[in-house]
Amino acid sequence: MTKRLGIIGYPIGHSISPIFQQAALDALGIDATYEKWEVTPEGVGDFVNGLRAPDSWGINITLPHKQAVIPFLDEVDEWATAAGAVNTIVNHDGRLTGHNTDGPGFLRALLVETGYDPKGTRALILGAGGSARGILLALVRGGVDSLVIANRTMERAETLAKLAVENGVKSEAIPIAGNVLIKAAASADLIVNCTSVGMSHGPDEQGTPLTAAEIPASAIVNDVVYTPLETPLLREATAAGATALGGLHMLVYQGVLSFQMWTGQEAPADVMLAAATKEMTSRGA
Numbered sequence: 001m002t003k004r005l006g007i008i009g010y011p012i013g014h015s016i017s018p019i020f021q022q023a024a025l026d027a028l029g030i031d032a033t034y035e036k037w038e039v040t041p042e043g044v045g046d047f048v049n050g051l052r053a054p055d056s057w058g059i060n061i062t063l064p065h066k067q068a069v070i071p072f073l074d075e076v077d078e079w080a081t082a083a084g085a086v087n088t089i090v091n092h093d094g095r096l097t098g099h100n101t102d103g104p105g106f107l108r109a110l111l112v113e114t115g116y117d118p119k120g121t122r123a124l125i126l127g128a129g130g131s132a133r134g135i136l137l138a139l140v141r142g143g144v145d146s147l148v149i150a151n152r153t154m155e156r157a158e159t160l161a162k163l164a165v166e167n168g169v170k171s172e173a174i175p176i177a178g179n180v181l182i183k184a185a186a187s188a189d190l191i192v193n194c195t196s197v198g199m200s201h202g203p204d205e206q207g208t209p210l211t212a213a214e215i216p217a218s219a220i221v222n223d224v225v226y227t228p229l230e231t232p233l234l235r236e237a238t239a240a241g242a243t244a245l246g247g248l249h250m251l252v253y254q255g256v257l258s259f260q261m262w263t264g265q266e267a268p269a270d271v272m273l274a275a276a277t278k279e280m281t282s283r284g285a
């Protein structure tokens with residue numbers, strides 16, 4: 001029986017998950033298809049219940065359904081419960097479990113591509129939205145020593161700093177500008193951009209939260225933005241002599257971890273990364 005996999009979202013047209021997941025299935029000769037389905041908010045419950053069918057292995061979930069799927073699942077794992085969001089559903093003979101591979105995918109990408117281990121390090125998170133929250137929890141779980149959260153809206157940065165403190169990590173909220181930001185960057189081992197600054201067609205396409213002069217050469221700079229593949233911040237990081245990593249790796253590695261949950265096989269990460277890069281390049285990213 002051909003197995004079915006896919007991703008739901010609303011809208012979903014932009015998703016490149018079908019490209020790199022199908023490339024992985026084909027590379028391993030697995031008889032399965034990975035599609036994308038646009039599901040309206042009203043249709044989420046019926047769609048998720050349909051995943052109990054024997055030909056379904058499960059799905060990925062993207063915006064805006066990551067919370068909405070939770071009530072329709074039989075079990076939600078610890079990571080997804082902490083994140084309050086599910087990005088992967090697995091069908092075990094009609095029983096549906098919910099998982100979140102976004103945070104673990106972020107950590108795996110950094111480890112594989114740069115050797116970074118959060119244990120005992122100081123991290124600066126730029127932004128305080130949905131992706132910043134997941135990344136903060138991943139760093140906390142990874143044993144980070146301290147966190148600084150810089151954001152335009154201070155209240156949101158303070159909420160995240162409080163979350164880190166509640167989880168036993170020293171944390172501070174600061175504005176994403178001025179000397180206080182420069183000082184935080186100077187002492188950071190890891191700098192992660194979780195704002196939409198620098199994103200194509202975003203609020204500040206040409207913008208960068210930090211310039212080369214403000215980035216220490218010893219830092220790892222990870223931009224979660226992946227359109228374009230090389231963001232203004234990554235260009236500044238490279239000019240500073242720092243290690244620069246783009247957001248496509250995080251996207252692919254969350255998929256690598258989902259793939260392993262569905263198929264029980266080691267995912268061909270290099271095949272997936274090559275397929276994702278080729279697709280983004282063909283889209284002009």
Ligand SMILES: NC(=O)c1ccc[n+]([C@@H]2O[C@H](COP(=O)([O-])OP(=O)(O)OC[C@H]3O[C@@H](n4cnc5c(N)ncnc54)[C@H](OP(=O)(O)O)[C@@H]3O)[C@@H](O)[C@H]2O)c1
Pocket residue numbers: 126127128129130131132151152153156176194195196197199203204224225226247248250251252
């Ligand atoms: N690589 C991946 O796998 C992955 C995964 C998730 C998201 N992403 C990317 O990450 C980015 C953020 O996503 P999200 O879901 O976290 O978005 P979000 O929840 O909407 O948060 C957006 C963040 O950007 C800040 N921001 C927006 N415009 C700004 C500006 N002009 N100046 C300064 N800060 C600004 C916001 O600050 P305020 O709080 O002040 O509004 C907020 O901190 C997007 O580009 C998304 O595509 C990538």
